[in-house]
Amino acid sequence: MTQVSALERLRLTPERFAFQGIRGQIRDLVTENIALLAVRAREIGDVIPLWYGEGDMTTPAFIRDAAKEALDEGLTFYVPNMRGLDRLTTALADYQTRIHGRPVPAERTTVTPGGMQALFLAVQLVADPGSNVVYVGPQWPNIHSVIHLSAAEPRPVALGFDTDWRLDLDRLFDACDARTRAIFLSTPSNPTGWTASREEMQALLDFSRKTGIWIISDEVYGRLYFDGDVAPSILQLAEDGDRVMSVNSFSKAWAMTGWRIGWLTHPSSVAPQLGAMTQYINSGTPAVLQAAAARAITDGEPLVHEIRTLIKTGLDMTYERLSSIPGIILPEKPKGGMYAFFAFEGEDDSRNACRRILEEARVGLAPGYLFGDASRAFLRMCVCRDSGDIARALDRMVGALA
Missing domain, CATH: 3.90.1150.10 (Aspartate Aminotransferase, domain 1)
Known part of the structure; x- marks a missing residue:
């Protein structure tokens, strides 16, 4: 002070x-x-x-009705598991396993009050004061400020542009140094719509395995992808022990912006720490909202x-x-x-x-x-x-x- x-x-x-x-x-x-x-x-x-x-x-009504049913059910108390209501974490495990084609168990998921809170937890988990986080720009401005709030250095690396936006992996990796704790990217991107390819995701994962630098992938727009049912995801490649986190939210693909509910997918080994961080930051996400989100994820494909x-x-x-x-x-x-x-x-x-x-x-x-x-x-x-x-x-x- x-x-x-x-x-x-x-x-x-x-x-x-x-x-x-x-x-x-x-x-x-x-x-x-x-x-x-x-x-x-x-x-x-x-x-x-x-x-x-x-x-x-x-x-839509089927999600709103799930919240009303949860109120009538009496889900107005604390959720004992700070990382989420069982019905939602189980639904998310099934959902992510299905869309990514490999097991993503419930131990790897923490429910948050919005994707913004998931991003905040991810950066707080790994960024020390005096460290830096390299991020791919142009970028939603919140990521710069979240890194700044952590007393770390936000270090942007811009996509190249000719007729389209393109990632130069060599430039991205060259921006990392001994103080780099994480690389952050949004894919599909806000605002450009640029989407990392599976090959680029593999290169990021290989770099992380070689250097120990975390990869934080914002995949909030992952289902709003026009070349398939889901955009290439780091979760399609990473093992449980990899230093990889994926930020997601119900806001965009399920029309739930005002509900403020999202999730963070992470190695199971850091689940206890994320549960503790959740306790001390917000004491969890309301059960009523989680029940609505569970209905969205199970019945919301149409x-x-x-x-x-x-x-x-x-x-x-x-x-x-x-x-x-x-x-x-x-x-x-x-x-x-x-x-x-x-x-x-x-x-x-x-x-x-x-x-x-x-x-x-x-x-x-x-x-x-x-x-x-x-x-x-x-x-x-x-x-x-x-x-x-x-x-x-x-x-x-x-x-x-x-």
């Missing part, structure tokens, strides 16, 4: 004095968002908001396919219409995720383009600087919405920009 003299304290307002006494990692923390654009959107009205990473589908089809339809529409705009840079169509990520020739910072599209087309898009310097010129558009809304947004954008 920062020490101040009595004289220095007199020079500070009470509020400023309190502020100076908090940890440095917290003191410079800010919420990365689109606040200014959102304020303007409220002023002009009739804006189609495609800047958030969230679909517009209400959680829903996953419906959401995937919705996104693919929106993405196809977006590419077809945006390609008519002069000077637009459209990467190869993503293999997964829920975003179109594009740029305009001559625009180094997409904030101006976002403002113009908001004012002239009344469509809200996210500026690429939020995801790192490598994507400053790009704009992110969420296509996980009703096709009518996507069509109206595209009509407006083409009319304003073509």
Whole structure:
């Protein structure tokens, strides 16, 4: 904690004095968002908001009913096993074993209040103060801040871009040193849609086995993959003893963003530590939510396919219409995720383009600087919405920009 003299304290307002006494990692923390654009959107009205990473589908009735049944069942008490309700951890074990084609027992799973909490636990588990975590960018901004909160150094390595986003494994591995505790990647990626191949996953696993560096793979969009039923996963290759963790969530593929429930898949050997961390951070995830999630994972395959089809339809529409705009840079169509990520020739910072599209087309898009310097010129558009809304947004954008 920062020490101040009595004289220095007199020079500070009470509020400023309190502020100076908090940890440095917290003191410079800010919420990365689109606040200014959102304020303007409220002023002009009739804006189609495609800047958030969230679909517009209400959680289906069969999941909501499971939560109601759990309330009637009396599941309103603590869950004794901090790593999850038995019915959910068992369902997750069956589900992951099925989709990945190899055993993933319940001992390897910890349920969390959202995928964000799973990510936080993973980084806290391995990153010491003064260490570093190398991550693949452009990247969802939360990973940078979670590493920073752990008093470790966030070390980005950007995907290369020509007509598409590509990973240079040599550059990624060269960024690691004796202080590197983990490599983090999102696949399929938010925001680019880049998806690691099975061969790239194997190379990451081989590097981890050689160096002892952990691989943390954010696979929240793994079921929203268009070249198969599930994207290539580190869990399809790793053994229980490997230094590998996979972050996942019910938010995207099961339309449960507001429920705040996810899970972390990890070596069984670290399960006791993750249970203890859960106890001291949040004392577990509510049983009612876990019961709903168990129903989602066991009965939700038709829903996953419906959401995937919705996104693919929106993405196809977006590419077809945006390609008519002069000077637009459209990467190869993503293999997964829920975003179109594009740029305009001559625009180094997409904030101006976002403002113009908001004012002239009344469509809200996210500026690429939020995801790192490598994507400053790009704009992110969420296509996980009703096709009518996507069509109206595209009509407006083409009319304003073509």
